[in-house]
Amino acid sequence: MSEKPKIGIYWCSSCGGCEEALVDLNEAILDVVAAVDIVFWPVAMDFKYDDVRKMKDGEMLASFINGGVRLSEQEDIVKLLRRKSQLIFAFGSCAHMGGIPGLANMNDRETVFNRVYREMESNDNPEGIVPETESLVNGKYKAELPEFYNSVYPLDKIIDVDYTIPGCAPQPQTILDAFTAILEGKLPEKGSVLAPNKSLCDTCPRKDTKPDKLTIDVFRRPHLYDKLDDGRCFLEAGIICMGPATRSGCGERCINANMPCRGCYGPPDDVKDQGVRMMSALASIIQPDEEEDIQKVLETLPDRIVPFYMYGLPRSILFRRKMNK
Amino acid sequence: MSENGFEPKIVAFVCNWCSYGGADIAGNQRMNYSPNVTLVRVMCSGRVDPEFVLEALRDGADGVMILGCHPGDCHYIEGNYRTLKRYNMLKPLLKQFNIEENRVVLDWVSASEGEKFARVVQAMNERITQLGPLNWDKVSSER
Ligand code: SF4
Ligand code: SF4
Ligand code: FES
Numbered sequence: 001m002s003e004k005p006k007i008g009i010y011w012c013s014s015c016g017g018c019e020e021a022l023v024d025l026n027e028a029i030l031d032v033v034a035a036v037d038i039v040f041w042p043v044a045m046d047f048k049y050d051d052v053r054k055m056k057d058g059e060m061l062a063s064f065i066n067g068g069v070r071l072s073e074q075e076d077i078v079k080l081l082r083r084k085s086q087l088i089f090a091f092g093s094c095a096h097m098g099g100i101p102g103l104a105n106m107n108d109r110e111t112v113f114n115r116v117y118r119e120m121e122s123n124d125n126p127e128g129i130v131p132e133t134e135s136l137v138n139g140k141y142k143a144e145l146p147e148f149y150n151s152v153y154p155l156d157k158i159i160d161v162d163y164t165i166p167g168c169a170p171q172p173q174t175i176l177d178a179f180t181a182i183l184e185g186k187l188p189e190k191g192s193v194l195a196p197n198k199s200l201c202d203t204c205p206r207k208d209t210k211p212d213k214l215t216i217d218v219f220r221r222p223h224l225y226d227k228l229d230d231g232r233c234f235l236e237a238g239i240i241c242m243g244p245a246t247r248s249g250c251g252e253r254c255i256n257a258n259m260p261c262r263g264c265y266g267p268p269d270d271v272k273d274q275g276v277r278m279m280s281a282l283a284s285i286i287q288p289d290e291e292e293d294i295q296k297v298l299e300t301l302p303d304r305i306v307p308f309y310m311y312g313l314p315r316s317i318l319f320r321r322k323m324n325k
Numbered sequence: 326m327s328e329n330g331f332e333p334k335i336v337a338f339v340c341n342w343c344s345y346g347g348a349d350i351a352g353n354q355r356m357n358y359s360p361n362v363t364l365v366r367v368m369c370s371g372r373v374d375p376e377f378v379l380e381a382l383r384d385g386a387d388g389v390m391i392l393g394c395h396p397g398d399c400h401y402i403e404g405n406y407r408t409l410k411r412y413n414m415l416k417p418l419l420k421q422f423n424i425e426e427n428r429v430v431l432d433w434v435s436a437s438e439g440e441k442f443a444r445v446v447q448a449m450n451e452r453i454t455q456l457g458p459l460n461w462d463k464v465s466s467e468r
Contacts, residue, residue, distance in 0.1 A: 106421075150467050276375045276418070283414035289396075289406045294413050304418035317379040319465040322423040 005061035005183075008040035008052070008081055009091075012067030012074040013101045013152055018092040019043045019066070021169035025176065032179050036061075040081075049077065055084045062087040062182060064165070068098045068314060069153040072133075073146035082159040087187075089178065093168035093264045095155040096193075097274075098314030100168070102152045105313045105320035106305060109150045151320050164193040168264035168311055171250050195249030197269050200261055203248040206233045215287040219301040222260060234260040235282075238300075240307045245271060245278040262310045273317045275308030333387040333453035335362045337446065338373045340404075343394035343435045350439025351446075358443040359450040362390075369393070370431075371404025375415045378429060383461050388428045388453040390446070395433040405433070427452045428459065 011019060022029065039060060040047045063085040069075055082088055093099040104112060113130040117123065137143045155161050165178050178194045181187045188194075201207050210233040220238045222228060227237065234241035242263035243255075254261050267274035286297050301307070309316060339345045345366050351358055367373055370393025381389050391408060399405040412431045419429055430449060434442045 147468075151465070272376050273379060276379060276415070279414045279418065280375050280411050283410040284407050286410045286414075289409075291409060291413065294410055298413055298417075302417075304414075304421055308418075317376065317383050318422055318461065319383075321421065322461075322464045324423050 004035065004037040006039045006059060007036045008060050008063035008085060009038065009043070010040065010063060010065050010077060010081060011043060012065065012078065012095070012155075013070040014067030014092065014094045014099065015101075016043070017169040018094075021092070021167075021172070021175065025172050028172070028176055032176075035179075035183055049080070052077075052080055052084055057083050058086050060085040062089060064089045064091040065155055066091040066095050068094045068102055069155060069158045070101070070104075070149055070151075071146040072149070075158055078155065078159050087162045087182070088155075088159060090155040090161045090164040092170055093166065093266065093311045095161075096164050096166050096315070097266050097312040098152045098154050099311050102154075102312070102314040103305070103309070105151050107321075108323050109148055111323070113148075152314050154315050157314075162190055163187065164266075166193055166195050166247060166265040167250055171253065173251065174249055193247065193266065193269070195247050195265055198248050199268055200243040200246045200248045200250070200252065200255075200265070204233075204243055204252055204255055206231060206255060209233045209236070211236060214285050216282065216285050217287040217297055219297070229258040235285075240278075240282070240301075242274070242278055242308075244281050245274045263308075264311045266312060266315070273315075274312045275304075275316055278308050279304065331454060331458060332361050333359075333450060333458075334385055335359070335388045335390065335446075335449060335453060336365060336381045336386045337362050337390040337392060337449075338365045338367050338370065338377065339434075340370045340372075340393045340400075341366055341368050342400035343398065343433075344370075344392035344442065346436025347392070347434040347438045347442035350437070351443040354439055356439060356443035358446040361450070362446055369399060369401050369404035370408040371399070371401065373408060373411075375411055378415065382424065382428070382459060383465070385462070387456070387459045388430075388449055390449055391429075391431045392434045392442070392445070393431075395435055398435065424459070425456050428456065 040052055063081040065078055065081065065088065069078060090096050094101060117125055117130045118128050131145050133145055133147050135143050165174055167174055174195055214235055216238050218238045222239055225237060225239060239260050241260035243261045245267050246261050246263045247265040247268050250265050263274055267277065271277045286294055288294055288297065339348055348364055370391055373391050378389050393405040393408055396405060408431065420426065432445050
């Protein structure tokens, strides 16, 4: 029997990019694998839920869970993993904040099902059948499906989370630092997000070009702007860069590719709502003072969801949209 | 209270230098304004972070008012212009969340306008009574 610490890895509502990020550790993953025993990883290895159910409570040192929670099955398994693991790590933007799948909180079960199963142009579903938690197959066999919830939940709304490894996907260094901290017993205070508690602007290579008195009189969309590579702070050009409301630690991946930050590392500790914090910061630097002129500037920014809540709608204060029924 | 028994919960952020004075006069002169308004005194309307507004709605308010000094009169010179900008930024977000437009309002009330204070609060109360409860906890907890 090995004495190595046991580790579990699981995915919920996510794209698979977080699993990819683990594999992208390249040679470094070999060190990780040498130091631990992976006892549950449905995407990559053949384990059954029953294997986990048979474990003693707290038998695993840690479970890494990516994806938000949208299905009852996911809720059941993360609760199981919570019992069987000493530590739970929310891995990646979706487990942390709902992520891109969390944009579905602008809809509910009914509108999602209608679109996906009834209205989609490529569908062939004349009877308008949508998934049911229980149904009869051939009139006699009972088939069960997990329940699809109305909303996408960040992991910590379902179970107690010890640490968060942020990012879409987490950058290799962020992951390795987390593993090192676990194995060396150097984890910070429970509840921490394992990346520096400062804003991306603080570490941005473009920060010195940010004017002292920044003002905005028009918002521009990046694909319609031809000077993205001029090395200057994006905000100066009226391009929304989430840097001021986003945690540092990704290595400024997007900025270095001449694209503004979309906020995947989530906010620093003091920010309750990343999107509205950014909106507030931007609003404060709108140039004109007269209401009519303010509104003219804001007409160039028609949407408040995708630019500000690309990764964090279910983590926002209001959590989801109210559906008009 | 309205006929259906609904008593709106309204949170009003009032700035210390103008609107709080207005509220004070309204109170002292026993003007008839709704008792179901919770006043939150802030130093300046510019201190009202949109996060406060959203938290109030999430935590049970049916409506939120932000009241500050008239443009040009802010004790901190530009605070209320900032408020005006943030408010205009915030409104479309509320709309996208299907929160009725009138649930969050911004108005200017000076320290001497007790009568205006009573009037805008009363009008707010009537509008929210008509809209009915917001019940955000129900919106966000429905599995
Ligand atoms: S706003 Fe964006 S481009 Fe400007 S300094 Fe911050 S992270 Fe860099
Ligand atoms: S720049 Fe922003 S969106 Fe891009 S990887 Fe970093 S935190 Fe994520
Ligand atoms: S002090 Fe009244 S709005 Fe600034």
